Amino acid sequence: MKELIDLINKAHSIVILTHYSLDGDALGSSLGLALALDYIGKEVTVFLNESIPKSLEFLPGRNLISSNCDKNADLAISLDNSDLKRLGDGADIYAGAKKKINIDHHTTNSMEANSLWIDQNASATGEMVYKLIKAMGIPVSKDIAECLYTAIITDTGGFRYSNTTPDSHIISAELIKCGIPFARIAKKVFDIVSHSKMSLLKKTIQNLTLYCEGKVAVSWLLYDDIYPVNAQSDDYEGLVNVGINLEGVEVSLFIREEEPGRFKGSLRANDYVDVAKIAGKFSGGGHIRAAGFTAAGNPDDIIRRVLDEIKKEL
Amino acid sequence: MKELIDLINKAHSIVILTHYSLDGDALGSSLGLALALDYIGKEVTVFLNESIPKSLEFLPGRNLISSNCDKNADLAISLDNSDLKRLGDGADIYAGAKKKINIDHHTTNSMEANSLWIDQNASATGEMVYKLIKAMGIPVSKDIAECLYTAIITDTGGFRYSNTTPDSHIISAELIKCGIPFARIAKKVFDIVSHSKMSLLKKTIQNLTLYCEGKVAVSWLLYDDIYPVNAQSDDYEGLVNVGINLEGVEVSLFIREEEPGRFKGSLRANDYVDVAKIAGKFSGGGHIRAAGFTAAGNPDDIIRRVLDEIKKEL
Numbered sequence: 001m002k003e004l005i006d007l008i009n010k011a012h013s014i015v016i017l018t019h020y021s022l023d024g025d026a027l028g029s030s031l032g033l034a035l036a037l038d039y040i041g042k043e044v045t046v047f048l049n050e051s052i053p054k055s056l057e058f059l060p061g062r063n064l065i066s067s068n069c070d071k072n073a074d075l076a077i078s079l080d081n082s083d084l085k086r087l088g089d090g091a092d093i094y095a096g097a098k099k100k101i102n103i104d105h106h107t108t109n110s111m112e113a114n115s116l117w118i119d120q121n122a123s124a125t126g127e128m129v130y131k132l133i134k135a136m137g138i139p140v141s142k143d144i145a146e147c148l149y150t151a152i153i154t155d156t157g158g159f160r161y162s163n164t165t166p167d168s169h170i171i172s173a174e175l176i177k178c179g180i181p182f183a184r185i186a187k188k189v190f191d192i193v194s195h196s197k198m199s200l201l202k203k204t205i206q207n208l209t210l211y212c213e214g215k216v217a218v219s220w221l222l223y224d225d226i227y228p229v230n231a232q233s234d235d236y237e238g239l240v241n242v243g244i245n246l247e248g249v250e251v252s253l254f255i256r257e258e259e260p261g262r263f264k265g266s267l268r269a270n271d272y273v274d275v276a277k278i279a280g281k282f283s284g285g286g287h288i289r290a291a292g293f294t295a296a297g298n299p300d301d302i303i304r305r306v307l308d309e310i311k312k313e314l
Numbered sequence: 315m316k317e318l319i320d321l322i323n324k325a326h327s328i329v330i331l332t333h334y335s336l337d338g339d340a341l342g343s344s345l346g347l348a349l350a351l352d353y354i355g356k357e358v359t360v361f362l363n364e365s366i367p368k369s370l371e372f373l374p375g376r377n378l379i380s381s382n383c384d385k386n387a388d389l390a391i392s393l394d395n396s397d398l399k400r401l402g403d404g405a406d407i408y409a410g411a412k413k414k415i416n417i418d419h420h421t422t423n424s425m426e427a428n429s430l431w432i433d434q435n436a437s438a439t440g441e442m443v444y445k446l447i448k449a450m451g452i453p454v455s456k457d458i459a460e461c462l463y464t465a466i467i468t469d470t471g472g473f474r475y476s477n478t479t480p481d482s483h484i485i486s487a488e489l490i491k492c493g494i495p496f497a498r499i500a501k502k503v504f505d506i507v508s509h510s511k512m513s514l515l516k517k518t519i520q521n522l523t524l525y526c527e528g529k530v531a532v533s534w535l536l537y538d539d540i541y542p543v544n545a546q547s548d549d550y551e552g553l554v555n556v557g558i559n560l561e562g563v564e565v566s567l568f569i570r571e572e573e574p575g576r577f578k579g580s581l582r583a584n585d586y587v588d589v590a591k592i593a594g595k596f597s598g599g600g601h602i603r604a605a606g607f608t609a610a611g612n613p614d615d616i617i618r619r620v621l622d623e624i625k626k627e628l
Contacts, residue, residue: 159473159486173487177480183478191555192560198519202520247368
């Protein structure tokens, strides 16, 4: 940490970079750190590969985002990113910087840097940025707190995922003491549903079918359901949970037709079925209670074949 | 607190009572305290007016629940309850006890007791019970931690409601250090959907209709939707949020036909509309962004009349 703070103190121009497919931890930790470095007089910019997702448009510090970042900055700080490729166009900016810092909480990290700080126990990079800002003696403003709180709730699913730690709560206690509108933030991050997602959710619930005395839930979306609503990639998030959260269900299967005749399948289990094993039968994989696969053909046939494998494990 | 601990220390037989229409804070704080008092050798029972809701059946300490509680206990402790009537059949047990303690976090409380501890700033009674157990020097076991964590997440909506305090997080940090399966608890408390609720949700989404360029969302359930699925009272919870959470919506109206021809209406607003004022036009009331009313007649007519009032406020 001392080495890292030294590098920051010696730099004047600093560029903050994060992974593409922006999420609340990537953007929240980037803007939170940028606001802190701006406060102590650094010439700091944040580089993004894409526009800000609607659900995160409320974050403060957006004025520090620049598409025209210094390609020879004194220091580049990569946040929440485990792989140079995932910096997208930011990879060149990282490469061109005189010094490099890498702060991340992922379990594998292949980034090279003058100073690396990887904490696999941190539930969010936002927690690490909080500790860094405190260690540098920079006051945590309300704006910084909003950014870091958003980072933490995103990566912990609002303190519900098993990666949540006592530190996630202790830091959040400090952040909400700054007077942030945490209830509104949670609403924006978790509750707001886009029109396209509502269409997909409606169809998913309509199609929901139970098998094996209600222990298996199956649902699907066809290309004709998805195409007309101009669905975004995050609209599919959680649709497999419609089935897994239904009372009495042990396994949920959800398939969606990405391209005509090509399906992406998601499998979830609650307590005892190994869905990674089932996904493996279709050249897929994943975790024991959350796995996925792809398959070509017609949906009835794919569902029937997966159901046959699920039945063997029930 | 000292007075309260003295009363507990002097008692041998203790009955714990809470309000009917059990929720996670009422039951979690009751079982958590019962487990702690059992640990220090008290003869403790918990009296309930009803069976445990399915979503809370996982809570430890259920062996301390008794329908045959001591009617002349040395001490009765009322938890999370603001009104003697809400103790149901427990009111007699409370009246018959030699000494009485009342611990609650509601803003109004009309209970009489030898020792009263009301903390309106506590987000859950579970937080107060945690402080009491710590002050008594009783170790917080994993079972106790599960009960109190459930209490806190219930009353804070998983740390998302505006009543959440830094203490809610600090205490939760201590509770999860006990090794409780907090992710599974959150899933049971928040995610599991009953079959009847899924039917109502499906119909609510199907009926969802937008007005005023998408600023107003309206949905409804008719008696014929509700009656066949044997809906429970908590199945309606959150159905008004289907509309209010849709992108771009400012006001959500949801009506359900409780009895043929009799409707219960819920109104929600996001940012600027005063829905208490609108509900007032129909002899209802509530808060500025969450209100309700009842109305008789046909649904189209009721919706049209409420829409007319909403339009005036947009």
